[in-house]
Structures are given as structure tokens and as C-alpha cells.
Amino acid sequence: MSRNRSVRTPVSRPASPPGRATAGAHELGQNLLVDREVVDRVVDLVPDADRPLVEWAAGRGALTLPLARLGRPVEAVEIDPRSTARLARVVPANVTVTRADILRHAPPSDPYDLVCNVPFHLTTPVLRRLFTLPDWQRAVLVTQWEVARKRAAVGGATLLTAQWWPWFAPRLDRRVPAAAFRPRPSVDAGILLLDRRAEPLLPVARRRDYQRFAAAVFNGPGRGLHEILxxxxLSRADVRRWAREHRVAPGALPRDLDARAWVVAFTVASRGR
Known part of the structure; x- marks a missing residue:
């Protein structure tokens, strides 16, 4: 195998915005992982599969080098030119370093797994982009603690989670203390797993209609889910039947539903249109 330590830089767009070409990781909003136990846990959560790995926001390689030891092809994507230059000097042959904006990066067109220590200020854009990409199978993400909890529907689902639940299964792994990062952020983080469902709860062709329905329910008027639905x-008889089947309390709110309750409510509502 030939060694591949070159840095690939997209030519269609500057790798960093004007004025940020020499910015360091902190200036780019990134808190670097320095806790070995957390790094090991992230690597352990990568599935044992024969497919490439993509690491977004690779930084200085705290995750890149342990991921490389899995023996799979790794593409490390980082916007900071100093970090990409350093990585290119130290990575082994199975790692390609790409200097790029993770919100514009073009990932592989075949199945792959993704790892990202998400820059906190980019959390929502990263998640929205990730959900629209077609080929990744598992994403292991380090995000702000409250974001990780909300996306995993711990204590109640958000609209974003509800809109993508039929196609992706989120899970909260653990809390990561702020002390695990340098510079130290003001809040703790969490490890969030996103798995693409092998059998989606709805066909992709119905995604737009379902997401409109979820948004209408979340934002709709009414005192409680029964009235909103x-x-x-939905007829009142359908709502009562649906509530019994999914154990939805009379005073429940949209955030209290699970994925299957959402899908059945949408299916019943669609039949009446």
C-alpha cells in the first residue's frame, strides 16, 4: 500500500472564510478533546464494520490517530490549515487529510461511518446537514450536553428529533465533563449516537409530508395533543384509539411522543385527507 499523507484541499471554494486562514482551533470554535478515556469511548462506539470512516472537525488529531488504528480508511476533515498541515505529517497510510468546511464537505458515495467532535456553535447546522446526507450508517457525535439529551429525546423530544425519527435512531451514551476539553468550555458535553434505521418507519418519499405534519403538531394550537391532533x-375516535394504543396521557404534549406514535398519528391523519 502506498502512503497517503497529502492534504486534499477543495478547489471550488476557499477552505476557510476570509480573515480566518490562520485561525487556530479555539478561534474556529472548537474545544479539543484531551481526555483519553473519552477518546477511547468514542472509538469503541464506532461499529465493527468493513467500511470507511469520516471524521469531521479533526482538529489536531486526538480522535484521528486512534481511529486510524482500527485499520479502516479514514478521511480526516479540518478547516484550520495549521491543523491539517500537522495532521498530514503524522497520520499513517490509511488516513487522508482533507482541508475543508465540514458544512460543505462532500463525503463518500458508499456506506461509511462518521465521527465528529462538533464545534458547539455549529451543532444545529451539523445535525441538519448530517440528516440530509444519504450514505452514513452510524454517527458518533460529541455535542453540548443539553443538545445530546434533547436529540436523544431524554426528557422529551424536540421538533428536529421528531422530524427525523422515522429514518434515524438517536441514543445518548454518556455525559462528558467540560474538563475533558482544551480550552475548557463553559458547559459539559455528551456523546450522541445516531444510527440510520435498517428498516425505516416511513418511506423516504413521504418525508416531506411527514415533516410538515410534525411541525404542524408541534406548533399547532390546542390544549394538549388530543385537541391538536x-x-x-384526526377524528376524536381515532385520537382516542391512537392514545390508548400508544399510552398517550390526556395532557400529553408533542415532546412526549415516541417515534412510532408519531408515525401512526401521521398515517391516520393522512388517511383522512
Missing amino acids: VRQG
């Missing part, structure tokens, strides 16, 4: 086209 009636206003979305």
Missing part, C-alpha cells in the same frame, strides 16, 4: 384532521 383533531385540528390536524
Whole structure:
């Protein structure tokens, strides 16, 4: 195998915005992982599969080098030119370093797994982009603690989680203390797992209609889910039957539903249209 330590830089767009070409990791909003136990846990959560790995926001390689030891092809994506230059000097042959904006990066067109220590200020854009990419199978993400909890529907689901639940299964792994990073952030982080469902709860062709329905329910008027769903086209008899089947309390709110309850409510509402 030939060694591949070159840095690939997209030519269609500057790798960093004007004025940020020499910015360091902290200036780019990144808190670097320095806790070996956390790094080992992230690597352990990567599935044992024969497919490439993509690491977004690779920074200075705290995760890159342990991921490389899995023996799989790794693409490490980082916007900071100093970090990419350093990585290119130290990575083994199975790692390609790409200097790019993770919100514009073009990942492989075949199945792969993704790892990212998410820059906290980019959490929502990263998640929204990730959900629209077609080929990744598992994403292991380090995000702000409250974001990790919300996306895993711990204590209640958010609209973003509900809108993508039929196609992706989120899970909260653990809390990561702020002391695990340098510079130290003001809040703790969490490890969030996202798995693409092998059998989606809805066909992709129905995604747009389902997501409109979820948004209408989350934002719809009414005192409690029963009234909201009636206003979305379900009969009162259908709502009572649905609530019994999914153990939805009379005073429940949209954030209290699980993935299957959402899908069945949407299916019943669609039949009435």
C-alpha cells in the first residue's frame, strides 16, 4: 500500500472564510478533546464494520490517530490549515487529510461511518446537514450536553428529533465533563449516537409530508395533543384509539411522543385527507 499523507484541499471554494486562514482551533470554535478515556469511548462506539470512516472537525488529531488504528480508511476533515498541515505529517497510510468546511464537505458515495467532535456553535447546522446526507450508517457525535439529551429525546423530544425519527435512531451514551476539553468550555458535553434505521418507519418519499405534519403538531394550537391532533384532521375516535394504543396521557404534549406514535398519528391523519 502506498502512503497517503497529502492534504486534499477543495478547489471550488476557499477552505476557510476570509480573515480566518490562520485561525487556530479555539478561534474556529472548537474545544479539543484531551481526555483519553473519552477518546477511547468514542472509538469503541464506532461499529465493527468493513467500511470507511469520516471524521469531521479533526482538529489536531486526538480522535484521528486512534481511529486510524482500527485499520479502516479514514478521511480526516479540518478547516484550520495549521491543523491539517500537522495532521498530514503524522497520520499513517490509511488516513487522508482533507482541508475543508465540514458544512460543505462532500463525503463518500458508499456506506461509511462518521465521527465528529462538533464545534458547539455549529451543532444545529451539523445535525441538519448530517440528516440530509444519504450514505452514513452510524454517527458518533460529541455535542453540548443539553443538545445530546434533547436529540436523544431524554426528557422529551424536540421538533428536529421528531422530524427525523422515522429514518434515524438517536441514543445518548454518556455525559462528558467540560474538563475533558482544551480550552475548557463553559458547559459539559455528551456523546450522541445516531444510527440510520435498517428498516425505516416511513418511506423516504413521504418525508416531506411527514415533516410538515410534525411541525404542524408541534406548533399547532390546542390544549394538549388530543385537541391538536383533531385540528390536524384526526377524528376524536381515532385520537382516542391512537392514545390508548400508544399510552398517550390526556395532557400529553408533542415532546412526549415516541417515534412510532408519531408515525401512526401521521398515517391516520393522512388517511383522512
